Amino acid sequence: MSSATASWRRLALACTALAAAAAGAGVLWPALPGLGGVEAAGPVLQQARLNGVLHVALRSYARPSLPGHPLPPESDVYDRALADWLGRELGTRVSITPESDADLVLEGMSSLDGPSEPDRQTGGSYMPQxxxxxxxxxxxxxxxxxxxxxxxxxxxxxxxxxxxxxxxxxxxxxxxxxxxxxxxxxxxxxxxxxxxxxxxxxxxxxxxxxxxxxxxxxxxxxxxxxxxxxxxxxxISDQAHIRLSRADAQSARWLRNAVQRWQRSGLQQRAQDNRVSTIALEATLLEDGAICH
CATH class of the missing domain: 3.40.190.10 (Periplasmic binding protein-like II)
Incomplete structure (x- = not known):
């Protein structure tokens, strides 16, 4: 065996060992081009990747508190879990921002019955049906x-x-x-x-x-x-949309695929379980005299 061949074999074995160790330790590797990762995203998400931050607007509310002592609004735990997943998939950090400054808006199902904007939405639901x-x-x-x-x-x-x-x-x-x-x-x-x-x-x-x-x-x-x-x-016949800051069909497709990966990973179920526990805890606070301001 030539020294060059032996060197390549040792390198291959080392990479295999590192990959196995990383998987066991939960290390997040960046998405690779051509494998359905960030390179497949459209202009809105590509710009977020270049900036290194994904700006997300999501549902927020003040938790129950004692009368006269309102708490500041906090992110919905379910929406935040999905936002963190999308940032991880895109390879960026996540910043929770007002809707006017957001790349994405996690708004759930619209309470209005006006015309939809399919070009600005993922078309795939991210909430239980x-x-x-x-x-x-x-x-x-x-x-x-x-x-x-x-x-x-x-x-x-x-x-x-x-x-x-x-x-x-x-x-x-x-x-x-x-x-x-x-x-x-x-x-x-x-x-x-x-x-x-x-x-x-x-x-x-x-x-x-x-x-x-x-x-x-x-x-x-x-x-x-x-x-x-x-x-x-x-x-529920309607779908919970993720709204993009502007029309971007390619980013919408990327988001649909990312949400499907979230669902298959088991993390959506974990987020749902966390949501249930959070609401149950908040309900006990109401019983103890807290109010929703």
Whole structure:
């Protein structure tokens, strides 16, 4: 064996060992050209990469606090988890900025029913696609015809003709007005899920619309024994868009692929579990006398 061949073999073995060690230690290698990484991104994301920072606007809200002592807004834990993933995939740090300065806006599902802007959006949802309704047990029979799975819920015009329309507390970005109106509900949007929970507990709406996982966690607490799910879970037809600062179809495709990788990695499920735990904790703060400012 020639000395050159031996040298190349030793180099190959060394690279293999380093790659294995890096994988075990969780080291993040930069994306390589031509392998679906940052080189496939469009102008908006390429510019962010060149600047070394991805500016992201996301949902934020103030956590429950004692009366007279409001806390500053903090990032939504689910949106922040996705923002961090996108920065990692792009090979940049992430800066949370106002919408006017952002490269990307993680806005969830639009509460408005105006015309969409497909050129500025990923077209792929980054949020769970199901909702559950929660109601006071003593009011369940009153609103049962609006329960998903009830025959009348498939005929909103019949359900609403001779019956009052129940109001539904729901977090901004969690569902569109169209989704809830299809169930014969009148949506009342709140800044966050815990704000929607607070409004529901205060009697400002008839039902709470949330993810089934959040509903299930809340019902595990003894203080929620007076509430019950209304009907079965139902799918959301709309998608939670990531809006780009300007039209960029190539960056939109890159984002769709990055979100799919996030979902397959198991980190989306981890972010969802963290979101459920966070809302449950914030709900206990409400029970202890904290309020949503």
């Amino acid at each position: 199901t909702l559950q309704l929660l109601v006071l047990k003593q009011q369940a029979s009153r609103w049962s015809r609006h329960a998903p799975g009830h025959w009348a819920s498939w005929l909103p015009h019949v359900a609403q003709k001779n019956a009052p329309q129940p109001t539904a507390c729901v977090a901004r970005g969690q569902a569109s007005a169209r989704t809830l109106q299809a169930q014969g509900l009148h949506p009342l949007f709140a800044p966050s899920s815990i704000h929607a929970v607070s409004d529901f507990l205060a009697g400002r709406c008839h039902v709470l619309a949330e993810s089934p996982e959040v509903i299930a966690r809340l019902l595990q607490q003894d203080s929620w024994r007076f509430y019950a799910p209304l009907g079965s879970r139902f799918r």
